[in-house]
Structure formats: structure tokens, C-alpha cells
Amino acid sequence: MKVVENLFPELCNIYGESYSVEYLSRCNGDIKLVQTNHKDVPAFVTEDVDMVYLGCSSERKQEQIIEILKPYKARIKELIDKGTIFLATGNAIEVFGKSIKDEDRVIEALGLFEFDSVRYMEAERHNSQYVGSFKADNGPITMLGHRSQFSFAYGDFENFPHWLDIEIGIGMNKETKREGIHYNNFFATYSLGPCLIMNPLFAKYLLRLMDIDDSLLFENEIMEAYEYRKHELRENLANS
Amino acid sequence: MLRFYIALWAAKLFYFINKLIGRARDDRPGLLAFKICPDFLARIGKPKLMITITGTNGKTTTSALINSYLKEQGLRVSFNDWGANLHAGYCLNLMRCVNIFNKVTKMDASVLEADEKTLAHTMGMIKPHYVLVTNISKDSLRRNGHPEYIFDCVEKCFEKLGADTTAILNANDPISSELARNTGAKRVFYGMDDIGSNPFENMVKDIAVCPRCGGELKYNYRQYRHIGDYYCADCDFKTKDAKFYATKVDLKARTMDILEDGETTTYPLISETIFNAFNVLSAAAALRTMGYEKASLAEFFERQKVTEIRETCVKYKGKEFHTYGAKSQNVSAASTVFEYMAKEKSDKIVVLCMDEVQDKNHPTETLTWLYETDFEFLNSPNIKQIVVAGHMYLNHRLRLMLAGVDPNKIAACEDESKVADLVDFSQDFEKLYVLFEIDYVTKGRNWRDAIVEKAKEVM
Numbered sequence: 001m002k003v004v005e006n007l008f009p010e011l012c013n014i015y016g017e018s019y020s021v022e023y024l025s026r027c028n029g030d031i032k033l034v035q036t037n038h039k040d041v042p043a044f045v046t047e048d049v050d051m052v053y054l055g056c057s058s059e060r061k062q063e064q065i066i067e068i069l070k071p072y073k074a075r076i077k078e079l080i081d082k083g084t085i086f087l088a089t090g091n092a093i094e095v096f097g098k099s100i101k102d103e104d105r106v107i108e109a110l111g112l113f114e115f116d117s118v119r120y121m122e123a124e125r126h127n128s129q130y131v132g133s134f135k136a137d138n139g140p141i142t143m144l145g146h147r148s149q150f151s152f153a154y155g156d157f158e159n160f161p162h163w164l165d166i167e168i169g170i171g172m173n174k175e176t177k178r179e180g181i182h183y184n185n186f187f188a189t190y191s192l193g194p195c196l197i198m199n200p201l202f203a204k205y206l207l208r209l210m211d212i213d214d215s216l217l218f219e220n221e222i223m224e225a226y227e228y229r230k231h232e233l234r235e236n237l238a239n240s
Numbered sequence: 241m242l243r244f245y246i247a248l249w250a251a252k253l254f255y256f257i258n259k260l261i262g263r264a265r266d267d268r269p270g271l272l273a274f275k276i277c278p279d280f281l282a283r284i285g286k287p288k289l290m291i292t293i294t295g296t297n298g299k300t301t302t303s304a305l306i307n308s309y310l311k312e313q314g315l316r317v318s319f320n321d322w323g324a325n326l327h328a329g330y331c332l333n334l335m336r337c338v339n340i341f342n343k344v345t346k347m348d349a350s351v352l353e354a355d356e357k358t359l360a361h362t363m364g365m366i367k368p369h370y371v372l373v374t375n376i377s378k379d380s381l382r383r384n385g386h387p388e389y390i391f392d393c394v395e396k397c398f399e400k401l402g403a404d405t406t407a408i409l410n411a412n413d414p415i416s417s418e419l420a421r422n423t424g425a426k427r428v429f430y431g432m433d434d435i436g437s438n439p440f441e442n443m444v445k446d447i448a449v450c451p452r453c454g455g456e457l458k459y460n461y462r463q464y465r466h467i468g469d470y471y472c473a474d475c476d477f478k479t480k481d482a483k484f485y486a487t488k489v490d491l492k493a494r495t496m497d498i499l500e501d502g503e504t505t506t507y508p509l510i511s512e513t514i515f516n517a518f519n520v521l522s523a524a525a526a527l528r529t530m531g532y533e534k535a536s537l538a539e540f541f542e543r544q545k546v547t548e549i550r551e552t553c554v555k556y557k558g559k560e561f562h563t564y565g566a567k568s569q570n571v572s573a574a575s576t577v578f579e580y581m582a583k584e585k586s587d588k589i590v591v592l593c594m595d596e597v598q599d600k601n602h603p604t605e606t607l608t609w610l611y612e613t614d615f616e617f618l619n620s621p622n623i624k625q626i627v628v629a630g631h632m633y634l635n636h637r638l639r640l641m642l643a644g645v646d647p648n649k650i651a652a653c654e655d656e657s658k659v660a661d662l663v664d665f666s667q668d669f670e671k672l673y674v675l676f677e678i679d680y681v682t683k684g685r686n687w688r689d690a691i692v693e694k695a696k697e698v699m
Binding site for chain 1 (some may be wrong): 266378381385386387388389444445448449455456474493546607608610611612631634635642
């Protein structure tokens with residue numbers, strides 16, 4: 001049995017994020033999905049889970065989550081170093097950076113990766129989509145993402161364990177084509193919503209990482225939707 | 241001051257020309273005034289009664305009810321009823337109230353339907369006497385982010401208005417009922433008792449934890465989504481006492497009893513839906529707070545019905561073919577409509593016309609809303625077929641399958657012109673609903689009309 005822990009779904013499911021791990025667990029009966037409330041001690045603290053997922057939250061809740069996770073920083077680092085799968089989407093990526101600046105306030109984050117984030121709450125919300133490439137061990141995977149955010153991350157992303165090389169769209173901020181974090185089996189991206197529904201090939205990759213059958217639920221339908229969206233995104237952007 | 245008058249006169253001339261050519265609802269004169277004079281809204285003369293209606297859902301219907309009632313009372317009302325709920329619309333709305341010398345001679349009242357995201361700056365200048373907030377719920381992520389962000393936007397408006405306004409708030413909404421707690425505004429609440437609506441549980445919550453302490457939010461009952469009688473398991477956060485309290489709602493009979501200061505009055509409803517019951521309740525609360533008579537209000541509501549663009553129906557051979565506004569990427573509205581499709585008992589075919597018009601400017605439409613919206617509600621025995629057309633058809637098909645809908649019930653294609661060909665008229669159905677994104681009123685009707693024409697060929 002493989003254990004996938006969904007951290008704080010009551011706080012971190014604001015754009016349908018939880019459907020990613022719900023879907024993963026429906027793909028394979030060997031996956032046990034653990035839903036952890038923010039008032040409870042996460043399962044990963046006391047046991048070696050196979051995957052930890054953290055989704056997007058509101059800005060206030062993001063700060064709350066940082067405070068909840070701070071006592072477990074060393075444990076998170078230990079799990080990352082020994083190859084446990086982590087997936088963080090939306091502004092959850094910022095939880096693992098050094099700090100988040102919000103006007104005059106600087107919120108100290110977990111500091112596991114070398115970058116800082118800045119919120120621009122008075123500016124227009126940034127909305128865009130991306131097509132990016134993940135250099136997976138057994139060949140590149142084209143990743144699709146949707147971003148809708150008030151904040152961006154800044155750092156030396158040319159010398160950083162980034163996840164994706166962006167082909168269309170922006171990366172961690174408007175000036176870079178490097179997107180996300182990929183270190184051992186830790187993956188993070190600003191993309192919102194059900195990341196694994198949007199990226200079935202990456203869902204298969206995760207199943208293989210867990211060493212279980214990588215067949216997907218409604219595989220034909222999800223792949224057809226993915227291929228259509230990938231084509232549409234490339235075509236429309238090329239013509240715009 | 242000179243700049244203001246140039247703005248006023250230029251806008252009035254523009255408006256005059258627009259009226260001559262039949263474009264009185266074009267809000268560009270308001271935009272012109274704003275561009276010439278950014279503080280136009282602060283300087284423009286104000287009518288003796290101004291009410292702003294905002295919130296995620298229900299503001300259009302509630303605004304229309306308040307506008308119509310005030311007009312029936314003999315007031316000359318300026319109302320941005322063409323959906324211009326941003327600064328240009330407010331400028332035009334208020335410009336129509338004054339003469340060229342900025343004297344308020346033309347209107348007695350202004351009803352301002354307002355976008356909840358941009359309130360603070362504009363309403364800080366307008367200073368409405370009343371601000372009615374219908375609710376704060378999940379909405380389009382691209383426009384509105386998340387409910388907490390919208391709460392902050394509306395709260396900034398109340399902070400700017402201070403004690404100069406009366407906040408009319410939904411006691412049953414754990415989000416918006418927290419507005420104006422410390423701004424000095426007088427707060428008036430409306431609320432509703434348990435009417436046995438027993439709503440389905442939503443997959444993605446508008447609010448999941450107590451806004452004060454983060455504790456678990458519990459309910460004695462819910463009317464729909466997060467609207468209900470709530471309390472926190474860990475602190476004293478709970479539903480506020482309502483001055484206007486609906487003690488009994490009979491949706492079938494279309495009546496609602498409202499208890500106010502110990503006296504109960506029965507008001508007619510404008511439709512059989514719980515959300516329109518809230519719209520009537522909020523309009524009644526606002527108009528009663530302004531001092532209008534219960535009897536005249538009751539008589540007024542008797543003659544009202546849902547705005548036709550949101551729901552239309554034609555009949556053919558005993559079957560009803562509806563168009564029904566559903567606001568696609570507004571997750572709360574879409575889920576509520578899906579729930580209605582399941583609970584409205586007739587056997588039906590549901591046609592999804594829900595690609596969003598704004599997304600034409602984006603390379604592909606976001607699919608996040610599909611996984612926040614309760615498509616599971618459409619997995620209901622009385623829904624005989626689900627038809628979907630348009631460029632999102634593969635995403636809809638997948639989402640419906642993940643929601644447990646039998647693939648044999650799903651008909652999907654990319655080409656919208658073929659939507660009528662997908663409808664299975666051999667199904668035993670009483671009604672067909674085309675659920676349309678509200679920016680696509682005409683498209684929704686065209687789809688429905690094409691389906692009716694097809695029905696005439698094959699039935």
C-alpha cells in the first residue's frame with residue numbers, strides 16, 4: 001500500500017487542487033489517500049509516507065500553513081533528501097522559499113530553497129498559461145500550467161534546481177523562463193488547480209516513481225483532452 | 241473644478257448624442273468623464289438616496305427589484321441596469337442625476353449595482369447611504385481570486401465609508417456577515433430559518449474554517465452552499481441575529497414570511513428557487529430599512545418575476561425547452577444550478593453552453609473551475625442526457641465521467657453548430673435546459689432554438 005498525504009485540504013483546495021491526488025488514488029487501488037486537517041499532526045511527521053501534496057491557499061492561510069509546518073522543517077528536509085515525493089502547486093511553492101514580502105511585512109518561510117517571493121496585492125492579478133518541458137529520466141514530458149496569482153518569486157533561477165523550461169508563458173517571474181522546483185523527488189510549480197488532471201503524463205510518472213502500475217483512470221479520455229489542450233495552446237499562442 | 245465641469249459637459253454631450261442614436265446604455269460617456277477628471281465621482285452632485293448593491297451572486301436581480309420598486313414609488317431613479325458595474329457605469333449613473341451646473345435636478349435616487357472587487361476607491365468617493373452585500377462566494381479565479389480576497393476588497397470600502405453608510409448584510413453568510421464589524425457603519429442583518437432545503441454537500445467550499453480562529457465551521461442547517469446557520473466549534477463565532485428574519489419559506493407556493501420586530505409579514509417570491517428567495521429577502525430588508533411600507537412591498541413583489549434573459553422557455557409538443565443562466569466560471573453559481581437540475585424533479589436533458597466569453601482572449605480556457613464545480617450533481621437519474629459542444633468538450637466529457645456520469649449519457653462534440661444533432665429526442669424527457677454562460681445569452685437562445693427546430697423535424 002502506498003500512502004499519499006494531502007495536507008490541509010480544508011485550506012488548500014481553493015481551485016480544485018485536491019482533485020489531483022483524488023484522481024491519483026482512483027487510478028490505482030494500492031494508493032491510500034490520507035487527508036490531514038491543519039489542526040492535526042501531519043502523517044509524514046511520524047511515518048514514511050510515499051507522497052505529500054500541498055495545494056494553493058489564500059494569502060492569510062498561506063502564512064498560517066508556514067507557521068504550522070515550521071516545527072517540521074527538519075523532517076521535511078530529511079524526507080526530501082531521502083527521495084520522498086513532494087508536490088506543491090500554486091502559492092504553496094512559496095512556503096518552501098526563504099521569505100514572502102507583502103508591502104512592509106516580510107514573512108519568513110521554511111527556507112528550504114533559495115528564493116524569495118513578493119506579493120503585489122494592489123496590482124491586477126496575473127493570469128497566464130504555460131507550456132513547459134520537464135526533463136524526466138525516461139524522456140521529456142510536456143507540462144501544461146495555468147497561473148493566476150498576485151505574487152512572483154525572485155532568485156538566481158539559472159543556478160537553481162528548477163523543474164520546467166518554459167516554452168510558452170512565464171516562469172517564476174515575468175523575467176525568467178525557469179519554472180518551479182525539482183530536487184530529488186520534490187516538485188513544485190505556480191500552476192493552479194488539478195495539476196495531475198492537466199498533466200496525465202506526469203501523473204503516470206508519479207505512479208512509476210511509487211513503483212506501481214502507471215495505468216490511468218479514463219486514460220484515453222484524459223490523454224485526448226491533454227493533447228487537444230496542448231495543441232490549442234500552442235496554435236493559439238503562435239497566432240496571437 | 242474647471243476640469244470637473246469640462247468632464248461633465250463633455251460626458252453630457254456624448255450622452256446626448258448617444259441617446260439620439262439609440263445608445264443610451266453605452267457607458268463610454270462615463271468613461272470619458274472619469275478619464276478627464278479622475279475624481280469625477282467625488283465632485284458630482286449626489287441624489288438624496290443612493291444604494292449600492294454588491295456581492296458574488298444575486299446583485300443583478302436584487303438591484304433590479306430595488307430599482308423597480310423605487311420607481312413605482314414615484315422616484316426618478318438612475319440605475320446602471322446594463323451591467324456597467326465599474327467606475328464608467330457609476331459616472332454615467334450619477335451624471336444622469338445632475339444638470340449642466342451639477343445641480344441634482346434630474347433624479348431622486350441612484351441604484352448602483354457594483355462589482356465587489358473594485359468598490360473601495362469608487363464608493364469612497366460616491367459615499368452611498370446604503371451598501372447591501374448579497375453574499376461572498378467562490379467566483380472566477382481569474383477575475384476575483386478567492387473569497388477572502390474579495391472580502392478584503394469590500395471591507396476596504398466599508399473602512400473608507402466609516403459611519404456614513406448602513407451595511408445591509410446576509411446573516412447566513414459566514415463570510416460577508418463579518419464585514420464592517422469595526423468600521424463604524426450601522427449593520428442591519430437579514431436571515432432565514434431552516435426551510436428544509438437540505439442542499440448537497442459541495443466538493444470545494446467557499447469557506448471551510450472559522451474566519452476568526454481557524455476552528456472547524458459547523459452548521460445547524462444550510463440553505464445552499466455555505467449559506468446557513470453556522471457556528472464555530474472553538475470560539476463564539478456564529479450566525480448573527482437578523483432584524484429581517486424569514487421564518488417560513490414556501491418555494492412551491494412562492495411565499496415567504498418575514499419576522500421583523502415581532503411582527504410577521506408574508507411576501508410573495510419571484511421564483512421557486514432558494515437563491516431568489518434570498519434576493520427578495522435582501523431587497524425587502526433594504527427597502528424596509530429605507531422606511532418603505534410592508535404592504536406596498538408585498539403588493540410589488542407579487543407582480544415581479546425573474547429577469548427574462550436569465551430564464552426563457554418555449555414549448556413544443558408538451559415538452560419545455562429552456563435557456564437558463566449558469567455563469568460558468570463562477571463556481572458557486574454553476575454548482576447551484578447543477579443542484580437545481582438534479583432537484584427539479586422533471587426528467588430532463590441538460591445542454592452545457594458554458595465556455596466563457598472572456599476566455600476568447602486566452603489561448604485556452606482554464607479548466608480549474610471544472611474541478612471546483614460539482615458536476616457530480618449532474619449524475620442524477622432524472623437527467624437523461626448531457627450534451628456539450630465547443631472547444632472544451634473533451635474536458636467536460638472527462639469531468640462528467642470522473643463525476644460518475646454514465647458515458648452513454650454524454651454526447652459531446654467540438655462543433656457548436658452541431659449541438660442540435662447530439663440531442664437524443666428518443667429519450668423520455670419533459671424538459672430540456674440549455675445552461676448558458678450569462679455573457680452568452682444570444683448563443684444560449686440560438687442553441688435552444690436550433691434544438692427546437694430539430695425537435696420539429698424528428699418528433
